[in-house]
Amino acid sequence: MLTLIKFELDKLVRNKTFLITSVISLLAIAGIFLVGYYYSQVSYVEQKNADKGYPEFYSEITNKYAGEFNDQKVEEVLTDYMDRYQSHVDEEKRPFDVFSYYIGDIFFPKEEDVYLKMNEAMESGEKITFDQLDIRSVQEVGFASFDKPLKLGAYNTWGDLFSVTNSIFLLSCLLIIFICSSVFSNDSASNINQLLLSTKHGRGKLTAAKIMAATGISIPIFAAIQLISFLFFYYYHGISGWDASIQTNFSFKLYDFPMEMNNLQVYLLVIGVQMIGVLLIVGMTLLISSMTKSPFISLATSLGAFFLPYLLGKIFQTGTMAKILNLFPIQHYQVEDMLTIMETDFVYFLHAFIPNVILTICFALVIKITADLIIYFRMKYLQVK
Incomplete structure (x- = not known):
């Protein structure tokens, strides 16, 4: 099984799509870091103040x-x-x-x-x-009131980190969709499905290996990009203000946010929820890839499925439909919006923040597991002409 997973990982890494999108993504990441950290408002103002x-x-x-x-x-x-x-x-x-x-x-x-x-x-x-x-x-x-008083600290720099995190999440998702969209559809387009599915492990272990390889490369990619982002943040600004209350982060104006959390806790929570969201994206993209016979169609459909909840969310802003749409990862790419929609049952299913976070995580995991099972049994019993 490990040999099959390694083989599939090698296929993904050597794929021209992976190489091209990786180069483009690196350039985009460099641009995001440059604007988000080096040319941020704090950095710009600090340079001007130093000149004065x-x-x-x-x-x-x-x-x-x-x-x-x-x-x-x-x-x-x-x-x-x-x-x-x-x-x-x-x-x-x-x-x-x-x-x-x-x-x-x-x-x-x-x-x-x-x-x-x-x-x-x-x-x-x-x-x-x-x-x-x-x-x-x-x-x-x-401002929200708790047993302990709110704490003030360097909030502007953490606002920069959250803004960069927003952009990095979108970029990571697009890169992962590009990679995963060709996992199954590329074999169909190359007309080698009949050969692969006729082998000893083609209908079982090979399918599982493809799923694990795609998932196994997607999560490290997301984690690595976020880690690099945090290292850049630390290099330019340090971590002063990590223990300041999110309510006193005047970049976001979340004064009445009902949870007693500091900037670092919010950052880790957001990264965790986004990482689970990546699993949902991987599952949906692989499912679409297994049902299409062209990498281009798979990519286009996957991108549409990724952005559709956001677009529909502009139409359905209240009611059950809005609550369902808010469970999808695209709705969580902005830190401020994520914290705002999850704090109430007005646009979410439950009445408190933490239960809504748990619900979001469970929803993503259920979609991922369901998608993987559908792929596995579909490929197992697929009739190849």
Whole structure:
């Protein structure tokens, strides 16, 4: 059996489709990392701040304000932010505080332009203070409350990681679909099915070997790409802010998310759910491949099946159909959307986040196992003309 699996793995790796799509994927991954990390907002702002004479400004600010998140912390952050802003009349010399900016965007009053007021005060030689603004409280904004207080930390960089993870998941799925779509259909197109199925192990072990080889190469591909992404993230930004609450990640505005989780826990959960989703994608793609006689038709059909739940989700946004569509992996490629739809039974089947996560995992595993069994018995009893 191991020999058959190794043989099928060699076939996949040596396939021209695998080689071409791997090269294209590597170029795409490089582009995603370049935009997501090297040219991210934090990296760009840090370079600009360094040019103005403020090296490591983001790190200094996040380290200063990291800790329990409450009204006192908001006052501390915004008071210092307003003081720094108004102490530099020349905008060209003013450091941009991307960390405090998004916090101010949430807590500054919406009915007035605070920056306009500060600029007008600066022109008159005066300053606007925190007490002069109608700053909303943490409770008024609607932040979730737990037994332990929420924690604030370097959230911008983790927002970059989540954004890159979104793109990497889509790219990984496309690469895996390209690879798996030819596993069975390529044999049919080459007219060697009759020969293969007439061999001793052609209808049993060979089919199982193809399934295991495709699955065995897909999961490492996904894991390797995500690992490389995290290493790039660590190289550019470090992991500061890993223990900050997801509710205080102002990149996503998930203030009322009902689970007490930090950035790292959310990242690991998302990767886990996406990896299980990859199994579903492998199963469906292999099933389609076993039913088609052309790699191109198999690829086109598999891509359609992958994106269809997303497209239908734009039409069916409520009701049972929307809940069924939200179980598919394409609906989980965006971290914010995944966390949002799973926290309620409005667009999911169960009323709490963790049960919905478990339901999603079970759904994917059931589809994968069912697809594998259908493939196995179909190939076992297939009548080849």
